[in-house]
Amino acid sequence: MAATAQPNVKNVWLGGVEPMKASYGKLMMWFFLISDTFTFSALLVAYGLVRFSSPAYVGQVADFVASPAYWPIPEKVFDAIPFFHGLHAPLVFVGIMTFILIFSSVTMVLAVEAGHRMDRAAVEKYMLWTILGGATFLGCQAWEWTHFIVGTDSGTVVKELVDGDWVTHTVFGANLTQNQYGPPAFADFFFFITGFHGTHVLSGVILNFLVFYRTATGLYEKRGHYEMVEKIGLYWHFVDLVWVFVFTFFYLV
Amino acid sequence: MxxxxxxxxxxxxxxxxxxxxxxxxxxxxxxxxxxxxxxxxxxxxxxxxxxxxxxxxxxxxxxxxxxxxxxxEVKSLIWSLLIPCIFVVWLLIALMREGGSIFDLR
Incomplete structure (x- = not known):
């Protein structure tokens, strides 16, 4: 008698019970996100290690000149904004990017809230705003990367030891081996950390579009709940969260 | 109604x-x-x-x-996500100190 499953009785081993009062999909999304946290942490921790093992710039911030000999001051590197060539606007553009991502997080959580009310039109509206925010962020990042790779008008004069001789040449912009703003490792970390984050934003935009499409075609309404919006929402907020940390550890300190 | x-x-x-x-x-x-x-x-x-x-x-x-x-969410979920993050903080502090040490030795 005890071995037979009874209908309408919740049995821990036969399903029907949600561990931690979260659905399977949501729980798995949380555990995926914690593993993704480790990946991003590994990148940021490696950045911390290399930064602390490299010489720091000593002297007044105002007198800062870029050199591969010491770690740069981020606000001196990221000081350009589109359409204002030559204007020194430290961290303004990255501030705008941060605002865009936080705002798209707000529209995402509004979409989740609309899903709870089964308000299909509102979910569609807020998903579109979220997609727009994500796409705008990616566009900003493309511009930022381009500016970083192309470099400034004057570049940086670098003295290098090549085959026993000191050679002087001017470096414009940065790639994985050369960097006008500081040590090559600084550019490497910039490309890897913001690139890995940008890849997350890109896949987030694709997932958001998928959710929007399935909302618009009425799949979730037919299913009776908008839990998928919540699950993708968790991922999207995580991407925003990572940017908050990247903003602090790469651009501010 | x-x-x-x-x-x-x-x-x-x-x-x-x-x-x-x-x-x-x-x-x-x-x-x-x-x-x-x-x-x-x-x-x-x-x-x-x-x-x-x-x-x-x-x-x-x-x-x-x-x-x-x-x-x-329930407490067990909160803790199962927060506790692993403590190790990340530990790793961060440990490797930043390690970086400082590498700088001193070079």
């Missing part, structure tokens, strides 16, 4: 939630604006870094707690 009443109740609950969402947004915006202010007024040093890290943790708390709704 019962259905109408229920619907009304749902909408009220949603309004409260929306208010909380916008409040969180304004808090995040204010902290980011404050970070900018500090970035250009305070001298670089331990204090500045500590303030930035503190503000980042506050922002993370609001994003994870309110937007990701973790504040309203």
């Amino acid at each position: 019962a259905h109408v009443h229920e619907h009304e109740h749902d909408e009220n609950a949603g309004a409260e939630q929306r208010k909380a969402i916008w409040r969180t947004f304004w808090i995040l915006l204010a902290i980011t604006a404050l970070e900018f202010l500090i970035a250009f007024t305070l001298e670089a040093g331990i204090l500045k870094t500590a303030i930035f890290v503190g503000m980042t943790i506050v922002k993370a708390f609001y994003i994870v707690g309110e937007f990701m709704h973790l504040k309203h």
